Amino acid sequence: xxxxxxxxxxxxxxxxxxxAFFTLVxxxxxxxxxxxxxxxxxxxKATTLGVGGILIASMIHGVAHGRYGIHELLITMFxxxxxxxxxxxxxxxxxxxxxxxxxxxxDVARRTTTGGDSPRKKAKPVRSKGKPAA
Amino acid sequence: xxxxxxxxxTGAITVAMLLCGLRLLRGPEIPDRLLAIxxxxxxxxxxxxxxxxxxxxxLLFEAALIVAMLGFVSTVALARxxxxxxxxx
Numbered sequence: 001x002x003x004x005x006x007x008x009x010x011x012x013x014x015x016x017x018x019x020a021f022f023t024l025v026x027x028x029x030x031x032x033x034x035x036x037x038x039x040x041x042x043x044x045k046a047t048t049l050g051v052g053g054i055l056i057a058s059m060i061h062g063v064a065h066g067r068y069g070i071h072e073l074l075i076t077m078f079x080x081x082x083x084x085x086x087x088x089x090x091x092x093x094x095x096x097x098x099x100x101x102x103x104x105x106x107d108v109a110r111r112t113t114t115g116g117d118s119p120r121k122k123a124k125p126v127r128s129k130g131k132p133a134a
Numbered sequence: 135x136x137x138x139x140x141x142x143x144t145g146a147i148t149v150a151m152l153l154c155g156l157r158l159l160r161g162p163e164i165p166d167r168l169l170a171i172x173x174x175x176x177x178x179x180x181x182x183x184x185x186x187x188x189x190x191x192x193l194l195f196e197a198a199l200i201v202a203m204l205g206f207v208s209t210v211a212l213a214r215x216x217x218x219x220x221x222x223x
């Protein structure tokens with residue numbers, strides 16, 4: 001029983017440290033990369049993995065203390081589903097606003113983003129067809 | 135061993151949140167600030183879970199779930215506002 005408890009403690013501590021490390025690496029990458037499309041990579045992968053590690057640690061900790069890990073499972077599923085969706089929407093918004101990029105903007109991107117026919121340099125919300133004239 | 139790991143994890147997540155705040159204040163474009171907010175709420179979810187493990191309570195997982203849902207909805211709304219110029223057409 002005692003060896004089982006110490007093994008659970010070691011596993012929980014390792015998962016906590018791995019999760020904290022990846023969370024920190026994602027934030028450092030978001031600060032230090034050069035343009036927006038590089039900065040998008042760091043949080044959407046590393047931070048999601050870090051939160052996954054911390055949730056696994058919490059799940060093992062909870063199972064060892066006699067409850068089920070349903071809440072952690074819910075949060076993990078929700079985060080792993082919504083993180084790519086929000087990253088996709090953010091990159092679409094950046095392509096639409098023509099955020100400066102090291103690789104340049106392809107013409108295909110301008111055609112696939114909807115409603116962007118006026119090229120703008122500054123990042124401002126475009127209200128081209130917002131309100132009807134009435 | 136677990137309290138030491140919890141302390142280290144809390145410190146690392148706090149430093150990550152401070153770096154997100156730096157990008158939020160300094161970001162040259164609006165999508166940079168939006169990405170900083172997105173990362174900030176994921177870090178808040180991690181910090182709430184670490185706090186729940188430290189306090190030994192089950193009550194904080196609902197708080198983490200609500201923070202995750204509201205953060206996703208706000209990110210989607212702001213990204214659609216930047217793309218379309220309106221949230222709901």
